[in-house]
Amino acid sequence: MMTLKIGGATVNQIPFDWKNNSENIIQAIEEAKRQQIKILCLPELCVTGYGCEDMFLSDWLSERAKHEIDKFINYTADITISVGLPIRIGNTTYNGACVISNKKILGVTLKQNLANDGVHYEPRWFEPWQPGKVVEIYIGSEVVQAGDLIYHAEGISFGFEICEDGWRKTRRPGYRLKERGVQLILNPSASHFAMGKSLLRESEVVMDGSRMFNCVYLFTNLLGNEAGRMIYDGDIIIAQKGKLLAVNERFSFKSYNVLSCQVDFSNPQHSETITLTDSKDKNEELSKTLALALFDYMRKSKSRGYVLSLSGGADSSICAIFVAEMVQRGVKELGAEAFTKALSLEKPIAHWKDAVSQILACAYQGTKNSSDTTLHAAKTLADSIGARFHQWTIDDEVNSYTKKIENTIGRSLTWDTDDITLQNIQARSRSPIIWMLANINRAVLLTTSNRSEGDVGYATMDGDTSGSLAPIAGLSKVFILQWLRWAEKTLGYAGLAPVNNLQPTAELRPLERNQTDEADLMPYPLLAEIEHHAIFQRKSPLQVFDSLKGQHDPTALKGYIKKFFRLWTINQWKRERIAPSFHLDDLNVDPRTWCRFPILSSGFSEELMLLDNTV
Structure with a gap:
């Protein structure tokens, strides 16, 4: 046995962007060789990108991926690497990890367990490989083994668990690998x-895994916002026989990161232990992941920045802060020159606010129902981060639409009879002009609806939901409000003070009606509790009541549960139309990535009757 330097390399890929993906892989291999790594693990499907969706069902994608393998072979002198790619056998696609050592392909391990929950739909594209089965395939003109393999290199034996393989409690390949004597x-x-x-x-x-299988275990994740919705943190983790040896600093803005560790396979107490600095605090994680997600989205979409309808409320304010975080963190890690080049900014920057001014344009679109306090909050925040700030009113547009419909129906609209109509026309009147600003700037228009609003449809279609990216649609209002307070205090965004002193309100009714979100809906903390039980745990209305009745007034609780289920049911069509959003939490109501629900249903009619009849 021997001491061996092993490592993981995370890479920021783009679906079937062969030049970008292969360059990142090659640079990571070269960096690993500089660090004298002998065995290097790169992420799953890193050759093609994980997010190729139905392109995995094609013949050409897998064939092209195999051609890319030829590019890596010449870089593998004195190093063993694994790279992920789809493997097409007959008319079936498998998820593979190709091992190359000293310019020779040793084989391809094929994934045995496919992710089919939450945001994952792998069985749509791949077939699971049968344990113990090995076949021969061609890569170029070379015949190589593929399937359930173990490998020998650098004096040790090693095998694979590919992503979901490692999450299965009883069907992990590691159990069989242990029986076959692998050390890594x-x-x-x-x-x-x-x-x-x-x-x-x-x-x-x-x-x-390292403890159960009595081995060294090396995990390597993808990095960045690869394809639009999913974000990968670039996690690299190394452990030995139950002891954590090394963890990567996640959420890097660089195209690749390499983490190495000197491991003694004979005497684990002599293995290198690297100081852990990666923060697991959820507020810090969110700051980092959304900063990286917005950075990648802007550069990969080749847009010129972001446009935001800044109302002075919590939701639009958090979107503005995330753009500022993107700039601050990106400039700090990459340097001003490299950051400017990465985003194709037109002017050099001397301070991070110089970059924000080029990237983010905000507009306060007031009406007679808007207050001076929200205008002050919006302007204070925009000025504090260096964003361009515009303001105008839309009363003329609202009045024009209102008069036209009044003439058509032959009566006046009033707040007593036409409340929703009069609220929605204000939100919708804001949409065309903010889209104009986005088009002129060649920028991405951000929508500001959060997950709590998505649950109950508390958003106006073609109004505040207008836009091409919904960065906070995966966050609850409760989390957003506490994060803003944390960001003001911990991250030093003093411009958030006016925002954090406001009570959430849509400001669509006349000011004298004192409209607030929670009066329209229910207390946000309770909404989040009901959401957790009803949507995440998929409980019936009566089961939700039984779970919460000891913590709240029973009569009021029944009313809120009925309201939640009624609004959830009738607003599925809105959730179907929400702009693409980032997956940020275990719970997500985006029907395209996590939570599918029928547009038409009974509306839980019998289930809500049972709730009415319970004591």
Whole structure:
């Protein structure tokens, strides 16, 4: 046995962007060789990108990916690497990890367990590989083994668990690898970000895996906002026989990161232990992941920045702060010149606010129902981060639409009879002009609806939901409000003070009616509790009541539960039309990535009757 330097390399890829992906892989290999790494694990499907969707069903994608392997072979003198790619056998696609050592392909391990929950739909594209099965395939003109393999290199034996393989409690390939005497398990992954998930990876996949299988365990994740919705944190984790040895600093703005560790396979107490500096605090995680997600979205979409309808409320304010965080963190890590080049900014920057002024344009679109306090909050925040700030009123547009419909129906609209109509026309009147600003700037228009609003449809279609990216649609209002207070105090965004002193309100009714979100809906903390039981745990109305009745007034609780289920049911069509959003938490109501629900249904009619009849 021997001491061996092993490592993981995370890479920021783009679906079937062969030049970008291969350059990142090659640069990572070269960096690994500079660090004298002997065995290097790169992430799952890093050759093509994980987010190729139905392109995985094609013949050409897998064939082209195999051609890319030729580019890596010449860089593997004195190093063993694994790279992820789809493998097409007949008319079936498998998810593979190709091992190359000293310019020779040793084989391809094929994934045995496919992710089919939450945001993952792998069985749509791939077939699971049968344990113990090995076949021969061609890569170029070379015949190589593929399937359930173990490998021998640098004096040790190693095998694979590919992403979901490591999450299965009873069907993990690691059990069989242990029986076959492997000393190292590599886990190349495309494990999507969710707040708090990294701790589970460390404990349940890597540390438990290394302990149960009596081995060294190396996990390597993808990095960045690869394809639009999923974000990867660039986690690299190394453990030995239950002990954590090294963890990567996640959420890098660089195209690749490499983490190495000197491991003594004979005497684990002599293995290198690297100081852990990666923060697992959820507020910090959110800051980092949204900063990186917005950075990647802007550069990969080739847009010129972001446009935001800044109301002075919490939701639009948090979107503005995330753009500022993107700039601050990106400039700090990459340097001003490299950051400017990455985003194709037109002017050099001397201060991070110089970059924000080029990237973010905000507009306060007031009506006679808007207050001076929200205008002050919006302007104070925009000025504090250097964003361009515009303001105008839309009363003329609202009045024009209102008069036209009044003439058509032959009566006046009033707040007593036409409340929703009069609210919605204000939100919708804001949409065309903010889209104009986005088009002129060649920028991405951000929508500001949060997950709590998505639950109950508290948003105006073609109004405040207008836009091409919904960065906070995966966050609850409760989390947003506490994060803004944290950001003011911890991150030093003093411009948030006026925002944090306001009570959430849509400001669509006349000011004298004192409209607030919670008066329209229910207390946000209770909405979040009902959401957790009803949507995340999929409980019936009566089960939700039984779970919460000891904590709230029963009569009021029944009313709020009925309101939640009624609004949830009738507003599925809105959730179907929400702009693409980032997955940020274990719970997500986006029907395209997590929570599917029928547009037409009974509306829980019988279930709500049971709730009415319970004591």
